[in-house]
Structures are given as C-alpha cells and as structure tokens.
Amino acid sequence: MGSRKEIEDRLTVGAQVIDAEGRVVTPGFVDAHTHLVFAANRADEFEMRCSGITYQEIARQGGGILSTVRRTRAATEGDLLATAQKHASWFLRAGTTTIEAKSGYGLSVDAEMKILRVVQQAGKTTPLRCVPTFLGAHEVPEEFLGQTSAYVELVIEEMLPLVASHQLASFCDVFCEPHIFDQPAAGRILQAARRWGFGLRIHADQFSCSGGALLAATLGTATADHLEHTDATSIKALAAAAVQPVLLPGSVYSIGSRRYPDARAMIDAGLAVVLATDFNPGSSPIASMPVVLSLACTQMKMTPAETLTAATINPAWSLNLGGQVGSLECGKYADFVVHEASDYREIPYFLGTQRPTMVFAQGERIG
Ligand code: NIG
Ligand code: FE
Numbered sequence: 001m002g003s004r005k006e007i008e009d010r011l012t013v014g015a016q017v018i019d020a021e022g023r024v025v026t027p028g029f030v031d032a033h034t035h036l037v038f039a040a041n042r043a044d045e046f047e048m049r050c051s052g053i054t055y056q057e058i059a060r061q062g063g064g065i066l067s068t069v070r071r072t073r074a075a076t077e078g079d080l081l082a083t084a085q086k087h088a089s090w091f092l093r094a095g096t097t098t099i100e101a102k103s104g105y106g107l108s109v110d111a112e113m114k115i116l117r118v119v120q121q122a123g124k125t126t127p128l129r130c131v132p133t134f135l136g137a138h139e140v141p142e143e144f145l146g147q148t149s150a151y152v153e154l155v156i157e158e159m160l161p162l163v164a165s166h167q168l169a170s171f172c173d174v175f176c177e178p179h180i181f182d183q184p185a186a187g188r189i190l191q192a193a194r195r196w197g198f199g200l201r202i203h204a205d206q207f208s209c210s211g212g213a214l215l216a217a218t219l220g221t222a223t224a225d226h227l228e229h230t231d232a233t234s235i236k237a238l239a240a241a242a243v244q245p246v247l248l249p250g251s252v253y254s255i256g257s258r259r260y261p262d263a264r265a266m267i268d269a270g271l272a273v274v275l276a277t278d279f280n281p282g283s284s285p286i287a288s289m290p291v292v293l294s295l296a297c298t299q300m301k302m303t304p305a306e307t308l309t310a311a312t313i314n315p316a317w318s319l320n321l322g323g324q325v326g327s328l329e330c331g332k333y334a335d336f337v338v339h340e341a342s343d344y345r346e347i348p349y350f351l352g353t354q355r356p357t358m359v360f361a362q363g364e365r366i367g
Pocket of ligand 2 (some may be wrong): 278
C-alpha cells in the first residue's frame, strides 16, 4: 500500500502488476448476514405479495420460512451444495468476497447439520469465504406446532452440543419475535450457545419493538440484526454495550415495507453500523451489496462513504475478522475489487448496473 512511487520502488522481479486504469479499488465486500443455503425459491410468494398479501400473512398460512424448510429437508446434500455454489457465484460477481452464512431451513438435528456441512463445503469449493452461523431457532417447525418450549429444549440440549462438537459454526443466531422465539426463549438459547463458545447474533425487532435489541445489549452479543422497529432507548442500550447493528434494507424493500431502521440515530449514537443483504428466498432475494448500499443511501440517508465503511471494515470486525479482511492493508488477505467507476460514489449511485471490472480473492483473480 502506498503511493505509486513507493510501490514501484519495492516491485520485485516477476511481480504481477494489475493496471486498474484509474478505476476505484475497494476491499471485497463483507456481507455479515446471509441465509446462503436453501432449496428452491419462493417466486410464487413474491407474486402473491405483488397482489397485496403481506409477508407475515403468507407465513401465517404455512408458507414463508416453513415452505423453504419442507423443501430443504427433502433436498440432498449434493443438490444443496450445487445451489449454494450458484449463490456463491452471485455474491462474488457483485464484489463480495466474505459472507456470514446461517443455517435455519432445517429445524431438525439432521437437517441443520446437513446445512452447516454445505456451508463448510461451499467455503472450501468456491473462492467465497464463508463464516458459518447456527440458526436452529429460525422458526418453530411444523411437528412442534404449539410446543415452542419443547423445540427450544431440542435446540439447547441436542443441536448446540452437536454443532459445537463438530465445529460447524462460529456464531449462534435466534429469530427473536413475540410470536416466534420471545425474549426469554431467545435469551435461554443464546446463553446456552455462549457456554458452548459460540459468538452471538440475533434477529431483533424486525416486526415489533419487542425487546430483541435490549436482550442483545444485556447479553453483549456481537451484533443485533434488522432493528426496523428499535426505539431510542434500545439504541442507547446497544451503544452502551457496543453491540454492532446489522441493517438489512434489502429485506425492507423486498417485503414492500417502508419501515427502514433508523441508521442515522445509530450512527449518531456512535455505533459501528453494518449493512448486509440478508440474502434469503423470502424477505430478501438480493445477493448484491451495491444494491444494498444504494438503498441505504436513498432510504436511510446514509452517505456513500458511510455505506462503504458499513460494507467492509465494520462487518469484518463483527465477524472477528477485522485483522484479516475488510480493508486494503498490508498483512490482510488480498481481497479486492476493481469497480467500473472513477469515483466511489458511483457504486451506490448507478443502481442495478454496478458490476465490478475485476474481483480478486486472496490475490487470485476470480471474476
Ligand atoms: O432475516 N426474519 C427471519 N428470517 C429471514 C427471512 C427468512 C425467509 O423468509 O425465508 C430474515 O428476514
Ligand atoms: Fe435474516
């Protein structure tokens, strides 16, 4: 790193020179909230939402997460891996070189383990770095309908120990909402996960301000994600506990809501805001960080510079990878993107057309 002169003086014989021809070069994007592994898609529900039925109504009718769970359980590990590899190519093509990838469409011991093995294989067989998160508490499965506490027991007593002993996840996440896993249930799971050595993340306050962010602050989780309905008191608590907010404007946009999280209040409170895609077949079929950056600028009034920080170094720290990725510095992986732009503001500005000219992961050109 340095000026042209400094670098040219240090070039060794045979060094590879990449001429970016005046284009903008950034670190590879770090997408700290994705649901990478799932079978099929939900374009049918997308069409239903276009005719006015809400995301939550579809879930109440047995669609939503549970419809993906049925198909993910039925899929073979090989089929899931092939689909995950296709999704990985979408991330890489848009300039993302590191993702966090959650399980959560299995909701049984075997199916959750199957998904986490696929995450591991996706990371090994593609240039995309994948940080695995166990999200066994993503929804209550059909066979536990009306018996949420029995399912919470299964997660705590069987799934967490097994995932920990196979070292298949770095983090544990819970979908905290009153009608899914309420604050006490989410708290029990996350505390058990901490005892097994997992880092903690939480889906909080997506549909109501229901104590999810407060729980994150009490536990001192690494991140609190979504936060569309988080109030001022909870934002203060997040700041006091240094919990990183992960904001997901792509899911707000895709479910047709207008309720974006209050990014400005979070930045003013001193929080290290993270932007992520929330890539999943329901609420956010978006794998492109430039699209998310654009939404963050226009809908949440973040500046282009703030969005770049929130898409690179801030998420890297949220994944405990701040020393390895997220900025262009000597000693870190050479994950970088040459953008089709001469000014970084063009990245969120030219919505939908942003395609990197070149993508490098660990020094290898991969796109
Ligand atoms: O982060 N809120 C829960 N989970 C996902 C949606 C998953 C789905 O609809 O399949 C989310 O938005
Ligand atoms: Fe999510």
